Amino acid sequence: MTGSIPAGYDPYAYEPFAVTVDLAVFTVRAGQLHVLLIRRAQEPHRGAWALPGGFVLPRESAERAARRELAEETGLPARLVGELHLEQLRTYSEPDRDPRMRVVSIAFTALVPDLPEPSEQGGGDADRARWVPVERTGELAFDHGRILADARTRIGAKLEYTCLATAFCPPEFTLGELQAVYETVWDTVLDRPNFRRKVLATPGFVEAVPGAARLTGGRGKPAALYRAGPATALHPPLLRPEGHRR
Amino acid sequence: MTGSIPAGYDPYAYEPFAVTVDLAVFTVRAGQLHVLLIRRAQEPHRGAWALPGGFVLPRESAERAARRELAEETGLPARLVGELHLEQLRTYSEPDRDPRMRVVSIAFTALVPDLPEPSEQGGGDADRARWVPVERTGELAFDHGRILADARTRIGAKLEYTCLATAFCPPEFTLGELQAVYETVWDTVLDRPNFRRKVLATPGFVEAVPGAARLTGGRGKPAALYRAGPATALHPPLLRPEGHRR
DNA sequence: CGCCTTTATGGTCGCACTGACTATAAATGG
DNA sequence: CCATTTATAGTCAGTGCGACCATAAAGGCG
CATH class of the missing domain: 1.10.10.10 (Winged helix-like DNA-binding domain superfamily/Winged helix DNA-binding domain)
Structure with missing residues (x-):
């Protein structure tokens, strides 16, 4: 609701929540469905593959955060990121999905054409984004494997009636x-x-x-x-x- | 993603986010679609009608919070609340949707049969939940009018293929x-x-x-x-x- | 150049499902 | 007993779709 505040509620009294966005960005390349992944540079899950995403900033909507993180973390062209059709998938809120603290993540899905210049044109950082065939993403960080599976189910269904x-x-x-x-x-x-x-x-x-x-x-x-x-x-x-x- | 933490990230350094759940619970009664509403007892929007819901507690998933708030705020029988099929609608995260602080709300939808004893059997508090025909909910608190509209669209579509x-x-x-x-x-x-x-x-x-x-x-x-x-x-x-x- | 392969495009046929409609059965109130 | 009401059964034509078959237009190769 954003309903009745518990009597004496103080926003700073509780353990704070962090809110993040995660993106499952798909493309079709060489007859295979690919998803955009990044390799984590920090703990936890350092070195593991993960969906791009990150923290929502204090005055940002989730969708704005999603576009910002996508532009920052992947080599996708700015124009594409700006005009992309982002669809909310669902929000993942299990208490222990992130070992650091309580993190609630809003997941998005997006579809892009196979880019003539792949994401290798990338952001310039060492660990840049990669297109990975969905059948060959091993274990992903956090609960991103589950998010990816949910996203695949969703886009398969959406092709039927959109x-x-x-x-x-x-x-x-x-x-x-x-x-x-x-x-x-x-x-x-x-x-x-x-x-x-x-x-x-x-x-x-x-x-x-x-x-x-x-x-x-x-x-x-x-x-x-x-x-x-x-x-x-x-x-x-x-x-x-x-x-x-x- | 729950991605890379900005260098020197401190969970307590930012303005904290609050995470809430809101519920659009529908029933069919007397040939009209009704939604379960509560009247707000506190500011902001004191006295306005709103969807039931409330804050997610530190060690609670969103779905558990939804069931708990529904049991606390409405007169729905405990068994019904426990067995209810809750479906996530979407998450609302615009920065100014709550005037008090940054509140991100995860909205759920549920369908219940027309109860023999209406919700008037209620929770015992003065402002108990009421079934209101969806055509006659005036302005709702916060962005709950939008949430309700989204929920109606969703259940209409779901009847088609589920x-x-x-x-x-x-x-x-x-x-x-x-x-x-x-x-x-x-x-x-x-x-x-x-x-x-x-x-x-x-x-x-x-x-x-x-x-x-x-x-x-x-x-x-x-x-x-x-x-x-x-x-x-x-x-x-x-x-x-x-x-x-x- | 003629023929084969490959891919796009155009058409046919039958089945299954659906919308509109008609007919019958089983209850109640006068 | 009859009219009314609601449930249930059946008919019939149009439509969309799956499984085919046929033709057109390109390149490769002898």
Whole structure:
């Protein structure tokens, strides 16, 4: 609530809470879902891989803190960080999730296209951010393994009933690339003609770029290019097939 | 992330954060969606209506705090509070949402059946909790109006693809009562035979109580009784009609 | 140059689900 | 007994989708 204060409540009387943000930033690269990780330079969990994030400052909202930390800790371009669609995942508040003190962490999820210049262009510090295939992140620091698992579940579900898949694609993309996003995140194989029919039948999902086409790595017929449309929701949803995994 | 601590970080050096929980608890009563509110006894917003909630204690998770505050502040039976399905909505962290200090609030949503003895059986304090139709909550304290709006949006969406609607019903209910839940939350009218067909065709959504029936207020054919089944998700979803509102 | 491979794109067919609607059963109140 | 009310059963057409098949347009290679 922010409800009734216990009689005689004094903000400084209790053990203070720290509030942090953690970010699960995904991209699709080479047919695999990757997540942005950093290597911890300090204790605790020094040397372990962790999600980027950090403390919320006294006059900052959680979302502002998330963008600031993302810019500071990773090599992502400032423009991208500023325009990124951040979605709150959930807040992790178990009392002992951080050994130092009571830390409540607000987790966010974001999707970015595969960057032409990877994050290696980085922030300049020795331990810079790395894209890691989600299947090959070993143990992560704190409860970040759980956060990452929750984030994967969430984005898989969101692809079903939103247009977010285009966030994984560059500004102009082919339907084959868009389909690869779905297939990678869901780890399935989709029928190409059916996928095409469904996407084009949803008004505002994608818009054709007139006359544009891109050669598909040299082989095959060039594919038409599309841009993300104004729609955000998918009606009816694009349901993930249940049976056959890739 | 719970990431790298700024050099020389001292938990007590910053203005401390307080962490609270707020609860949007809904029920369906007399064909209207109601939310559980309390009247604030202290400043700020003294006398204003607010969502129940309160401070998270130093060794408590947010969910435990939510259950404790709900039991303390409202007249809900202890058993119900203990078994309630609490879902995290999102966390509100704007710096000035509470005039006293920096308060970050984790909001939860819960659904309960219409209680035979309303909340008036209450906690014993003068200002006890009240069920208020969601259309008639005026201005609420803090940013609770926004939280309530977000919670309504969420439960409307969740009815589409989960079996949560049964949480609004008593242990045994008729399909007419279940349909009324959907119609109330969505503010629509549904076709009864079609609703029935859809619900019964979803395995594990509801289970018939053998031989049981309830007279429907005297008039009409008695309706068969059902219990909530083991399923939690709805495949395929029960989509809300777009056009005709009630 | 002709043929094969590869990828994009266009179309068909049948099934399952849904919305709109009609019909019957079982209770109550006059 | 009949009208009314509510639950339950069934029908029928349209639609979306999965599983296919067919054609178009590029490059590689003999």
